[in-house]
Amino acid sequence: MSFPKRRRLEPHARRQEIIEAAERLLIERGADVRVEDVVRGAGAAKGTFYLYFPTWDDLLDTIRQRIFEAFDRAHPMPDTANVAVDWSVLLEELAVAFVDATVEMGGMHDAIFHSDFAQRRAIPAADHPVNRLTGLIRAGQRAETFAAVDPEPTARLLFAVIHETADAVAEGQDRQRALAAMRRMLRQSLGAKP
Template identity: 35%
Template structure:
């Protein structure tokens, strides 16, 4: 998978053959087929690995804060999500934008969104904020994160100072979107 990842980023998916991947991994072509029935299956595995790694980094960042400090955990999720996305944008673009799987359920079965849904539900239960539809809110916030990161790449604004400015804007947006009701209840 490491060889395929490197080659896909360097050459693109279409220009990378299974022979290239086997050679890059220093294995026989038949060995490739012991692990993956096709290049598409490998791409699906790379997507899953990307998501698993992304979620793990988000969880590590959130776990640096007490479980009941929902605002700090949300801020950590946003800041780390932006940082992780920008650190891995080339791989992200290859496995999520260049490759179009037939199953379009990726948005619905997105582990990153599921992780955010859990945080939103916890914060709602603790009356930190009001969220009527945690899944829809998580989709909106996830797409905000994705949009801010894509804009940073498009504008060439990925320096450390740019990242901090964008993370601040993103977390401010999240905080404004998740304000509790005026009376402080989350009914």
């Protein structure tokens, strides 16, 4: 029996190949993916996996950070010192982007954010969507765009609305109707103008 010859890759390229294989598999299969699946998908040895990721959680942590970084690159926060910001429009744009990104993640979303891993390794405070939303509400209040609501509990409730909208769209509900209802709830909750 002959085995295919392994390709020689630079360490950073091999690590990247493992990450990308894991992301593909997680999107397709969610939390059912194992190390063996990833190394098979990457064409790497199991030992190679552990050179780059001492534990499965280390790989998932890396993927989670990549998700946040990709979102931030695609949707950067404006430099408020140099640009006037329409906070209600920005909030709605970010909410829609979150819904779309969540749907595109498929099974990876649950594996990264709703599995045992998510319980073992909490999202860093700076990256947590509720904290980000709280900061956005406060900024909108300083600009006198949003009503005088308590930012943190309001952010928690609004994140639940945004997340449920993503779940509804992922389950096949009409995207435009779901987004319209979400936008309406965001505006009404924050006293923003339609």
